[in-house]
Amino acid sequence: MTVPHSVRIGALVLATTAFYGYVGQLVPQKEVQPPPEVAIRSDLTTADMVPVGREIMAGKGLCFTCHTIGKTGALRFPDLEGVDVRAKSRIPGLSDVEYLAQSMYEPDAYIVQGFNPGMPHINQPPISLTDQEILCVIAYLQTLGGTPTVTLRTTHRYNGGTAAPAPGAAPGGGAR
Amino acid sequence: MVVSRKLLFLLGPVAGIVMFIAVVWMATVFVGRNEYKDPYRAPAATADSTPRAEGVAAEKDEAEKKAQEKPYAEAEYRRFPVVGSRVAIWAVAQLHLLFAAFVLAVPIFAFIIEAIGYKTGDPRYDRLAHEFSRLLSVSFSLTATFGAFLTFMLIILYPKFTNYLMSVFSPTFLPYVLLFFAEAFFLYTYYYGWGKFHPLVHLGLGLGLNVVGTGIMMIANSWLTFMMSPSGVSSKGALISLTDAIYNYTWMPINVHRFIANIAFGGSIAAAYAAVKFLQAETDEERAHYDWMGYIGNFVAISAFLPLPFAGYWLAKEIYAYSQTLGLTMMGGAFSWLFIIQAVLIGNLFLAANYYLWLGMGRVEGAQPFQRFVKYLLAAIVLCFMIWATPRSIIATVSEVRAMGGSAHPVLGFLGVMSAKNTAVNILILTTFMSFLLYRRTGKVASVTWAKTGHALQLSIFAAAAFVVIFLGVYGYFVEASVRIGLSVPQVGAVLLAMVSITAIDIFLFRKPRNTGAVRWGRIPAISQYVLIFIAVTFTWLMGLMGYVRSGLRQHWHVYGIIRDNSPDAFTPTLGFATEVVSVTVLAFFLLIGFVFWIASLHDRPDFERGQSL
Numbered sequence A: 001m002t003v004p005h006s007v008r009i010g011a012l013v014l015a016t017t018a019f020y021g022y023v024g025q026l027v028p029q030k031e032v033q034p035p036p037e038v039a040i041r042s043d044l045t046t047a048d049m050v051p052v053g054r055e056i057m058a059g060k061g062l063c064f065t066c067h068t069i070g071k072t073g074a075l076r077f078p079d080l081e082g083v084d085v086r087a088k089s090r091i092p093g094l095s096d097v098e099y100l101a102q103s104m105y106e107p108d109a110y111i112v113q114g115f116n117p118g119m120p121h122i123n124q125p126p127i128s129l130t131d132q133e134i135l136c137v138i139a140y141l142q143t144l145g146g147t148p149t150v151t152l153r154t155t156h157r158y159n160g161g162t163a164a165p166a167p168g169a170a171p172g173g174g175a176r
Numbered sequence B: 001m002v003v004s005r006k007l008l009f010l011l012g013p014v015a016g017i018v019m020f021i022a023v024v025w026m027a028t029v030f031v032g033r034n035e036y037k038d039p040y041r042a043p044a045a046t047a048d049s050t051p052r053a054e055g056v057a058a059e060k061d062e063a064e065k066k067a068q069e070k071p072y073a074e075a076e077y078r079r080f081p082v083v084g085s086r087v088a089i090w091a092v093a094q095l096h097l098l099f100a101a102f103v104l105a106v107p108i109f110a111f112i113i114e115a116i117g118y119k120t121g122d123p124r125y126d127r128l129a130h131e132f133s134r135l136l137s138v139s140f141s142l143t144a145t146f147g148a149f150l151t152f153m154l155i156i157l158y159p160k161f162t163n164y165l166m167s168v169f170s171p172t173f174l175p176y177v178l179l180f181f182a183e184a185f186f187l188y189t190y191y192y193g194w195g196k197f198h199p200l201v202h203l204g205l206g207l208g209l210n211v212v213g214t215g216i217m218m219i220a221n222s223w224l225t226f227m228m229s230p231s232g233v234s235s236k237g238a239l240i241s242l243t244d245a246i247y248n249y250t251w252m253p254i255n256v257h258r259f260i261a262n263i264a265f266g267g268s269i270a271a272a273y274a275a276v277k278f279l280q281a282e283t284d285e286e287r288a289h290y291d292w293m294g295y296i297g298n299f300v301a302i303s304a305f306l307p308l309p310f311a312g313y314w315l316a317k318e319i320y321a322y323s324q325t326l327g328l329t330m331m332g333g334a335f336s337w338l339f340i341i342q343a344v345l346i347g348n349l350f351l352a353a354n355y356y357l358w359l360g361m362g363r364v365e366g367a368q369p370f371q372r373f374v375k376y377l378l379a380a381i382v383l384c385f386m387i388w389a390t391p392r393s394i395i396a397t398v399s400e401v402r403a404m405g406g407s408a409h410p411v412l413g414f415l416g417v418m419s420a421k422n423t424a425v426n427i428l429i430l431t432t433f434m435s436f437l438l439y440r441r442t443g444k445v446a447s448v449t450w451a452k453t454g455h456a457l458q459l460s461i462f463a464a465a466a467f468v469v470i471f472l473g474v475y476g477y478f479v480e481a482s483v484r485i486g487l488s489v490p491q492v493g494a495v496l497l498a499m500v501s502i503t504a505i506d507i508f509l510f511r512k513p514r515n516t517g518a519v520r521w522g523r524i525p526a527i528s529q530y531v532l533i534f535i536a537v538t539f540t541w542l543m544g545l546m547g548y549v550r551s552g553l554r555q556h557w558h559v560y561g562i563i564r565d566n567s568p569d570a571f572t573p574t575l576g577f578a579t580e581v582v583s584v585t586v587l588a589f590f591l592l593i594g595f596v597f598w599i600a601s602l603h604d605r606p607d608f609e610r611g612q613s614l
């Protein structure tokens, strides 16, 4: 007995779609939730801020979709190992905190040599870290090659502060 | 028993009437018996109101007052039962898009074939185009039905967001509707006017149909690309420039990518249609016709398929240019495994298309010398496929990334980087192109005087292109990222240049070929026809998957970075779940397409005659 063609064709369509559905099951299964809105407690100490900053970088900040820590070779994005050391000397007159803040609020103001512009504005959508969260991230970045000094009350050009204005920078700063 | 039959005819209605009367009577009796009767009360005016009655009345008044005072609240979202709003919208949008692609694809295909027929004067082409456009009118109504369905679903399930989109794009709706009328006009005059006009007039109608169809697609594309890469609006979403909103970063690349993909889709569905007819054919003549139709359909599909990766990479480039974060979410983040699945599908398409071509060599006498090459081509394809499907920088969890020491896998990352992938895809394309050339050569020998030189030239161009592609691919490992990204352009350039120049030489080379064997259409194993159907299903599934990535990429945004998705469905589902939804919608699509094929086949059916058994 031969199977009618229409049945075979139907079976082929079914088998093909089922097969691709199955291929979809073979890859890692991960559900990605929208980033939760976490309020940062105002009484965090600098030491408390470091792990929070690390977590933000891995999650809501999306930093690790681009950056690595401690990797060498032909990279597409600057590696962040020891970034605090470089941050102190990148732009004359800017402290490490000021520089790190600038690299997040105004990433295109200074482009690391050998790389293309393309870092997103971290305080704007879609990432939209708050000023508080960015301070935590700075705390963590400072541990890479230095010791963290920022607190949640630290001010810089971008959160209303005027601390150590860069020479030639807009006086009294405040891009926001 | 003739008598009893007559009696039965009489008794039937009588019994019916009796039963009807019986039912009515029974119903009256039962209702009468159980009817609710108000208990006797003193007339309202005379009775004292009890505290309970007062309480009830007060309550009622209050409820009414409350209802009157209730402010009108706009719903932000409504929930679709069981599967949820997202899946509901997804399935409907997907079906609408598949049919829309089909309705755009058939006229493109028919127009190309009809034009070839006009040019060559071969009536077979005209018949083929006419036969295929028979699928148009039913699918046109299905597309419109799903379009209306989708619109209602959007308004019902995502009222606030839909309202926002309308506020931005409202000036585009009227032109859309007008184009839709024009589409209907061209579509029906094109189909029903077949053979009724001068061929050029008819071709003009076909052209009009395609221009209008492409216009419709471009308007709709502006809405959905805006959601992915918005521009022309403020960071709060207020419209600044409609032109910018339409002409956003990904609009043109998606227009081009879709347009080309639609041609390939149309070809593959035409081939599948021919395959179904081939398998059901009863005469050799029919088999020959449908084998030929399948071949032409597949030819068109593969020709459009070859430039598709280039359009895809252009689209990817524009996505990166719009937002690196979005680009990396796509290729390095949550969606990177999706591109592995895409690679499996595209690899399958290349493999199946080549396999079909090789099987087709059996149609031609004297093809044996070429079939020798096939195993090398096969080896090249499998190798490229493996490289292409090698994952790079798959971010599953952060701890895993740390364990891998960065965002690339220590071993796989090496093969999986962009240069290796680009190289593999380019070689895949060259190989498939080679299969084509071999196929063209079966049963023919070039008879021009410079045949030898011509072949040598073609071979050297081919080798040079392969060399350039591989050299740049390897070179990519030794240069900085900013340089490496630019390397894909000369790679693509080399492949395109090679394809164009080799084809040009081929045309002259085979001006007046000496035939060494006839093509015996219809002499092809039945398995080849299943291959054609497989290609069509794979293609459709690929469209479903890519539609998902286009829209899933926004993650928890309705309009990326501007309007946030606050619904319960804002999360990104697992790929396993996504592929299940795609599979189910693709199955639904093929059920409906089967229906369209069936309606089209009614045309060939002999008219029903009275007295014929059912």
Ligand code: HEM
Residues within 6 Å of the ligand: B097, B101, B224, B254, B257, B258, B259, B261, B262, B305, B308, B309, B310, B311, B312, B313, B315, B316, B319, B346, B425, B539, B542, B543, B544, B546, B547, B549, B550
């Ligand atoms: C390598 C060869 C490629 C092939 C054969 C291919 C094929 C296809 C096909 C058939 C579609 C469906 C078109 C439609 O809906 O009308 C599609 C859509 C799409 N492709 Fe590709 N593609 C390729 C590469 C790429 C690449 C590299 C990207 C990276 C961005 C890409 C991104 C997309 C997107 C986002 C869509 C969705 C368009 C939509 O439905 O709105 N494609 N592709």
